[in-house]
Amino acid sequence: MAGARGMQSVMIPGTALISSRLGFGTASLHHVSTSTRQMRLLASAAESGLTHFDTAPMYGEGLAERALGRFLRGRKRELVTLATKVGFPSRGLAEMFPAWMYFEKATKAISKKAGLLRGEQRPRSLLEQDVEASFSKSLRRLQTDFVDILLIHEPSPAEIPEIARLADWLRRQKESGRARYIGLAGNAAACVAIHGHIPGLFDILQVEDSIDACEADAASAAGLPLHLTYGYLRASSQGGAGSLPSPTGPAVLTAALARNPRGVVLVSTRKLARIAGFSQWVSQWVAP
Secondary structure (H helix, E strand, O other): OEOHHHOEEEEOOOOOOEEEOEEEEOOOHHHOOOHHHHHHHHHHHHHOOOOEEEOOOOOOOOHHHHHHHHHHOOOOHHHOEEEEEEOOOOOHHHHHOHHHHHHHHHHHHHHHHOOOOOOOOOOOOOOHHHHHHHHHHHHHHHOOOOEEEEEEEOOOHHHHHHHHHOHHHHHHHHHHOOEEEEEEEEOHHHHHHHHHHOOOOOOEEEEEOOOOOOOOHHHHHOOOOOOEEEOHHHHHHOOOOOOOOOOOOHHHHHHHHHHOOOOEEEEOOOOHHHHHHHHHHHHHOOOO
């Protein structure tokens, strides 16, 4: 299938969700300096044919969700698919005062570079009352009454008992229509292990992958389809043995599409020109 400007589309395996082959990740949206530029970036993604948008409360402490909500306001909701997450809620002070968030991030970056800050753990909770509060806030920020995919953010096999206790709440989100599908987002091996321990609960796996390490093979080896994959451009830009050249060029994206030929590949950028390039490369790609 082909969408706007030649962008290919796909039905995400095992679901009724039709998405562009590329989805737009908003993890770095808060690094775009102004609201106007954020709207321009999201508009460029949409105009280039990207119809799936991935976000989370921790991305800019709610900023990414709020920006998406403003962008989607007045647009036909059925023309996009939207995913958000629970597990890492936004932090109240940083959300209320964005300037503090940026100051805090800059301070931590300097401290890490100087070797003064290591192994910091972000507050996390999978308690029902906490994920309910987090998801309700996400819906308000996104200015919608439902998301297409609700994901548990970076789950660990050690959390299987907690996730099992959350199963009834997750099912209620589908029954109520607040989430069309439920899934896991993070390390492929961890997501596969949790999926196997709690059968019948999760519809979708959104797993990190790279051209070199091929982490998503853990899902394929378990007989699970690749629904959504991410991390290719970041992994390549970090270098290392065997990394492909031109980490934002067509070589990496072509390889990513070949690794996930039937699902959605998530990309993220702060540069408008790269979005147009993404769309052009996908329109020329032919599935094997």
